[in-house]
Amino acid sequence: MIKACEKACKVIIRDFGEIEKLQVSKKGPKDFVTITDKNVERILIDQLSKSKKNYSFITEETGKIINKNNNVFWIIDPIDGTLNFLHGIPHFAISIALQKDNEIISGLIFDPIKNEIFYAEKNNGSYLNNSRIRVSKKSNLEKCLFASNNDGIKSVYPRLNLRNTGCAALDLAYVGCGRLDGYFHNNINLWDVAAGKIIIEEAGGKVNDIDGYKLNKINIRAGNSNIYDKMIKLIDNF
Secondary structure, three states: OHHHHHHHHHHHHHHHOOHHHOOEEEEEOOEEEEHHHHHHHHHHHHHHHHHOOOEEEEEOOOEEEOOOEEEEEEEEEEEEOHHHHHOOOOOOEEEEEEEEOOEEEEEEEEEOOOOEEEEEEOOOOEEEOOEEOOOOOOOOHHHOEEEOOOOOHHHHOOOOEEEOOOOHHHHHHHHHHOOOOEEEEEEEOHHHHHHHHHHHHHOOOEEOOOOOOOOOOEEEEEEOOOOHHHHHHHOOOO
């Protein structure tokens, strides 16, 4: 996973330096796809297939690719935070997770601009580059910092310290390493959150059950263990 990301990031870094030259096609009101997205996804699929040629894929751009091992899936988001990327904002990431029998067993989130690799394997902990990471220990909701990319969220919860960064994968990675304390979002896609889920859990945090869930319209809730239940109660009607 790391080697695949390291190869793919060369394309991202090159194209990020030439934003104005990118060919962009519109998929929806707030959802763009770039040539870079497609190139990165192709590289990731090629590289991962070399080491595990029978594994299947779930990807943002291509959809499902069913191979011999149809109970094991690589879940790929080639660039999470595409809109940031297109506007020259250096906050986006490659996200890869490995799902076996509907359970996420490994995940990696790679920020190519900051050169930060967050990764985790089931029962083996979470890491940022080569250092072990843990979620924060804060317990007072009003002293915590949360992220949510839903529109208008600040007006709904004015007491909470909130950020809307435009990159769900990095938001979840930041919960895993304690930079953020919690994250909640509705109607999000599996490839946006699969890697972040195991990174947070292996870092000692809590995430609601999304394993084996549908590919999109997922409601995700994540936080450190001290504030998770309080957060769930607060946003019960979110």
